[in-house]
Amino acid sequence: MTDSSTWIAAKRELPGLTVLFRGDPFIVNTYHALRRPGGGPELELAGRFIDFIASPEGQRIVREFGRERYGEGLYNDAEYARRYVR
Numbered sequence: 001m002t003d004s005s006t007w008i009a010a011k012r013e014l015p016g017l018t019v020l021f022r023g024d025p026f027i028v029n030t031y032h033a034l035r036r037p038g039g040g041p042e043l044e045l046a047g048r049f050i051d052f053i054a055s056p057e058g059q060r061i062v063r064e065f066g067r068e069r070y071g072e073g074l075y076n077d078a079e080y081a082r083r084y085v086r
Helices: 004-013 041-054 056-064 078-082
Strands: none
Touching: 041 056
16 A cells, blocks of 8 residues: 555556555545744745645646656645545
8 A cells, every 4th residue: 555656656666566446535645734823034934835835836836746757746736635525
Protein backbone atom coordinates (compact mmCIF):
# COMPACT_ATOMS: atom_id res chain seq x y z
CA MET A 1 0.00 0.00 0.00
CA THR A 2 1.33 3.45 -0.87
CA ASP A 3 0.25 7.01 -1.45
CA SER A 4 -0.33 8.18 -5.01
CA SER A 5 2.74 10.44 -5.15
CA THR A 6 5.09 7.59 -4.22
CA TRP A 7 3.34 5.34 -6.74
CA ILE A 8 3.72 7.89 -9.56
CA ALA A 9 7.41 8.40 -8.78
CA ALA A 10 8.24 4.68 -8.48
CA LYS A 11 5.90 2.81 -10.85
CA ARG A 12 8.45 2.68 -13.69
CA GLU A 13 10.73 0.71 -11.38
CA LEU A 14 7.94 -1.69 -10.33
CA PRO A 15 6.84 -3.54 -13.46
CA GLY A 16 3.90 -5.86 -13.10
CA LEU A 17 2.23 -3.90 -10.31
CA THR A 18 -1.07 -2.09 -10.76
CA VAL A 19 -3.39 0.10 -8.74
CA LEU A 20 -6.19 -1.97 -7.24
CA PHE A 21 -8.08 0.72 -5.39
CA ARG A 22 -8.16 4.51 -5.15
CA GLY A 23 -10.47 7.37 -4.32
CA ASP A 24 -11.96 6.38 -0.97
CA PRO A 25 -12.53 9.44 1.26
CA PHE A 26 -10.66 7.72 4.08
CA ILE A 27 -7.42 7.58 2.10
CA VAL A 28 -7.44 11.01 0.46
CA ASN A 29 -4.40 12.78 1.89
CA THR A 30 -5.10 16.48 2.42
CA TYR A 31 -2.72 19.19 3.61
CA HIS A 32 -3.52 22.35 5.52
CA ALA A 33 -1.81 25.72 5.74
CA LEU A 34 -2.25 27.46 9.09
CA ARG A 35 -1.11 30.75 10.52
CA ARG A 36 -1.26 32.08 14.07
CA PRO A 37 -3.33 35.24 14.47
CA GLY A 38 -1.47 38.44 15.09
CA GLY A 39 1.07 40.63 13.40
CA GLY A 40 4.73 40.65 12.63
CA PRO A 41 6.75 40.10 9.46
CA GLU A 42 6.85 36.30 9.71
CA LEU A 43 3.08 36.11 10.17
CA GLU A 44 2.48 38.45 7.25
CA LEU A 45 4.78 36.30 5.10
CA ALA A 46 2.93 33.16 6.21
CA GLY A 47 -0.37 34.78 5.25
CA ARG A 48 0.98 35.75 1.83
CA PHE A 49 2.19 32.17 1.30
CA ILE A 50 -1.24 30.79 2.21
CA ASP A 51 -2.91 33.25 -0.15
CA PHE A 52 -0.53 32.22 -2.92
CA ILE A 53 -0.86 28.46 -2.46
CA ALA A 54 -4.66 28.83 -2.46
CA SER A 55 -4.63 31.03 -5.59
CA PRO A 56 -5.23 29.64 -9.10
CA GLU A 57 -1.49 29.93 -9.86
CA GLY A 58 -0.48 28.19 -6.62
CA GLN A 59 -2.97 25.40 -7.25
CA ARG A 60 -1.65 25.03 -10.80
CA ILE A 61 1.88 24.57 -9.41
CA VAL A 62 0.64 21.94 -6.93
CA ARG A 63 -1.32 20.12 -9.66
CA GLU A 64 1.51 20.19 -12.24
CA PHE A 65 4.47 19.45 -9.97
CA GLY A 66 6.35 16.41 -11.28
CA ARG A 67 4.43 16.20 -14.58
CA GLU A 68 7.49 16.89 -16.74
CA ARG A 69 9.51 14.15 -15.06
CA TYR A 70 6.84 11.50 -14.42
CA GLY A 71 4.19 12.20 -17.05
CA GLU A 72 1.59 13.17 -14.44
CA GLY A 73 1.49 15.47 -11.44
CA LEU A 74 2.60 14.09 -8.09
CA TYR A 75 -0.06 15.96 -6.13
CA ASN A 76 -3.74 16.75 -6.46
CA ASP A 77 -5.16 20.22 -6.01
CA ALA A 78 -7.84 21.46 -3.62
CA GLU A 79 -10.57 20.88 -6.22
CA TYR A 80 -9.73 17.17 -6.24
CA ALA A 81 -9.89 17.02 -2.44
CA ARG A 82 -13.29 18.75 -2.40
CA ARG A 83 -14.79 15.76 -4.21
CA TYR A 84 -14.10 13.65 -1.13
CA VAL A 85 -15.24 16.00 1.62
CA ARG A 86 -18.22 14.66 3.48
